[in-house]
Amino acid sequence: MPGLPDPSTEEVQHELDRITDHLAERFDTERVVVHRYVLDSYNQLAEGATVRAHLLALTEHAVRDRLSQRSP
Structure with a gap:
């Protein structure tokens, strides 16, 4: 039984943007900072x-953890 196909580059970018927007709002952090965290985490995990x-999902979890550690 084959697994799900890998998402396209456009689908991945859309989801990374969605994760960025969600976490920037949730942690009241500048979008540019969160986006850098999201891209760094995704690239490290993908390697x-x-x-x-x-x-x-792993990217979102990693960035959420990282942002939680920054919060007082």
Whole structure:
């Protein structure tokens, strides 16, 4: 049984933007800062990934953790 196909570049970018907007609002942080965190986290996770199905969810979780640690 084959898995789901990898999302297109456009779909990934759309989701990264959605994650950025959501977390910037949730943590009241400048969008540019959150976007940098999102891209850094996604790229680091993607480097060693053999299965890409959960990269977006893992990225959101990693950035949420990082932003939580910044908050007082």
